[in-house]
Amino acid sequence: MTGANRPSGRPEGAAPGWKVALALVSLALSLLLWLNGLIDSLSRPSVGNDLNRRQLELAVLAEPELSGPLRNVLAGRNPTETLRQAIADELQEAREAGRTPDPDLLLEQALLLRRQGQRQASDALLAELASGSGPQADVARALLEPEPVAGGVPNAALIGALPPGGLLRTWSCEALAPGPDCGAAGASRQAALQLIAVSVLPVALLVVGSGTLLRELWQRWRGKTADVPPLQGPSLSGLDAVLLIAGGFVVVGELLTPLLVGPLIAGLLQQLEVTSPLREGISVVSLYLALMTGPLLILALMLRGKGEAGWLQFRWSPLGLNVRQALKGLLMVLPLVSLVGWLQGQLWGDPGGSNPLLELVLNSHNVPALACFGFTAVVLAPLFEETIFRGALLPVAGRKLGAAGGILLSGAVFAVAHLSLGELLPLLVLGIGLGWVRWSSGRLGSCVLMHALWNGLTFANLVVLGW
Template sequence: MANEEKTQGHRYMLKERRHRMSVPRVNSSSAVAALPTRIQGNCPLCVTSPPSGRSTAASSWKVLLAILSLVLATTIWALGLVDSFAKPSVAPALSLEQQELTLLAEPQIPPPLRSLLLGTDASDSLLNSLRQIPLERLDDRQKILFTALETDPEHRRSLQQLDLESSDLRQLQRALAEGDKRNVSADERSRLLLLTADPLTRRLACEALGGDEESCLDQALATRAARRLVISGLLPLLALLLGGLLLLRHLWQLLRRRLPSWPALLAPPLGVLDMVLLVAGGFVVLGEVLMPLLVIPISSALTRGLSAPLTQGINVFLGYVALAAPPLLILRQQLGQLDRAQRPPQGWLQWRIQPVARALLQGGRGWLMVLPPVVLTGWLITRVIGDQGGSNPLLEIVLNSQDPLALLLLSLTAVVLAPLFEETIFRGVLLPVLGQSLGRLGGVLVSALVFAVAHLSIGELAPLLVLGLGLGLLRLSTGRLLPCVVMHALWNGVTFLNLVLLGS
């Protein structure tokens, strides 16, 4: 009897065990997802993310395309930075233009401003600069200036061996190198001066050939040069001082914790993979490598028979349009795939056009505040490791261009197209998306680094990095993109104006 009851007990236990094993188990993540929203919000260990409207699983072809784009872009940028070492810096040309403008304007500068704007003797400064340039790199005009300024008779005669392309200037150079002031008549001097139309060359040659200072001076030209010198020299100095004061005030308010808190950083629900495809694939591989192959034949056909400056202006304009088109089309396609119901009121890029006046004020204030650290960074780099060369070739094109239509196209490219495109990519999309994974400051740093490297100028890498940091912080502090475009346009516009004033 006892054995029978024991056997029935074993059968009952086996039946219960089979019943428990047949009950389906509940997945823990499904259970959490099934909880009411209020309970999930109070759970400190629950991580929630806003719906993106996109599948989180990336296609294998997309991953492979991103990896290939990243490898190609890294190689292209690395080769571009290395190649920029061999490119000449625009700094010596800018220094020469500044010294020539100073010397041309010197007679018309008021005495109280001479020490501030002119510094040391303008003639000696220009002569020393010309002596440091290899003779084969001097153009005809610089060779004439060198001969007219040289005070040592033997050195002046040795300059006669320099080959000049212009036969007229060769006559003037021979007279400057061999002639004695006492042996050059007024008629001969007047004839020789008609061989050049450059005002500075005419004045220095006139004085070197025995003319008095008053008769050799063209007061109208000197007055115009003085105005250009004041604008190109005094206004940037005032901007530096004002920007330094604003920066100190801002840092003081930061230490006292009186600055307003930053607005929320809204980003389109894109991932790092999307940013690799946008920047590496669209910007570098398509925009910088493949599109020029299509644009060069078109540009050559459009510029056939035009002057060299106008040809350069058209090539730069069309080249930049071709560069910007692929990444902007890719960005449009990426944003078009997002759920429109999740779109913020001001759009994914947060342009926030209104109020326009406030955006202009924020952009101008940001430009003034970033100016001192950028200039200081460039000065420190030059002092510590010297001029590394590799300046943006657009700077020298603007400096040497005299064609009004070419300058219009170049200004449209530098002051309008470049700020709109670059801020859309780097501060409109890249910074906010990276900020979601790296944090706000991490997004600012990485986007600024990519912005600096993208210019492929080793000599301007550090200043551009500081400029990118300033643009990124402006994007975070304002919560909108338009002030960044204004600040970028001001930076390029003031640089462009300074180049035009020096080159004219």
């Protein structure tokens, strides 16, 4: 019986009408959700200001430990004045936007002005802060008292309630209970090491990465690179890929899962009386595990019965080869992402819209919470996203568009799926780099490791700056 005369009236090999309709509806919903998410990201605060200020705080705290040319290179000519202006700009921006100023910033600016001899301006900020509540307000009220409490025990308790480490606690201690117990020398040495870690090491990686990239381009131009293995992937159709990404990743994962599972997780944590910041850590890892379940289940159903045709080409063995390919890809993409980010900053400034997880990591001093954030960023996200974007989407798109088209399309979808307009171009370059590793190595495992290394470096940088 020919396809035209089949009882269903559908040509042989054609997809069922319901499947086409479901794909079109999912695609339309995804485009609307993504467009709305990208626009909304512009209203989210950027973590960039916090990162710059944290680095300035380290520079001010580390300045006594630095000398000679190293001092100017790492700390700048006048880090204290630069920090004062940065905090003033942040406070003014918050007031203009109608937000309550960050009490840490108010107290830090008041302490800075006091150290510079501007007592009247300092007391005005302390009075504003003292009208509120919290450990910062308690410190402000103690500083405004005409005479400190004898013995200094209450003051020590006030200092202990502030976030651990860093400039704020050191300056508060010196203002309330000056003496060797403040540990200024030790804090300065630690800040110097932190400053080196977030300043020197990234530059070294950029230099090595630029050399690695130039070497790879030179070898390819001379035709001395190894042959590229065949691009293998699951035997899915373009319609399957649309259903997986639009229906599974976006509609089920990004829309329905937070709506249905989010309140259940929040209610359970409330019943268990889990407090912040551990509550946020458990919420992030639990919600991400739930988000993964729908798309991966859909992919498993699509691959059921396909045997070797559904192989995702992880190829974890030998592990050493995967690690080397991941490191090479990471080093090569670092200067490219940095260049694109710098150009975007010059042309556009800071559009905001950072991933909320970045701020959670930066401001958390709770080790179990950080462990939850780190597990999500370094383990779960690379495994899940690489399975979807480079394991399934790239090979399917590559069969239709060629290797370059598949790499570009998978990178573009990967970038848009993060719903951050300000990070769109850097994420696109990262996605293209991950796709290139998948194509050139023939190993999805190398992509997972490269993604994990990228997220791990970002996570480590945030922890070093925020601790």
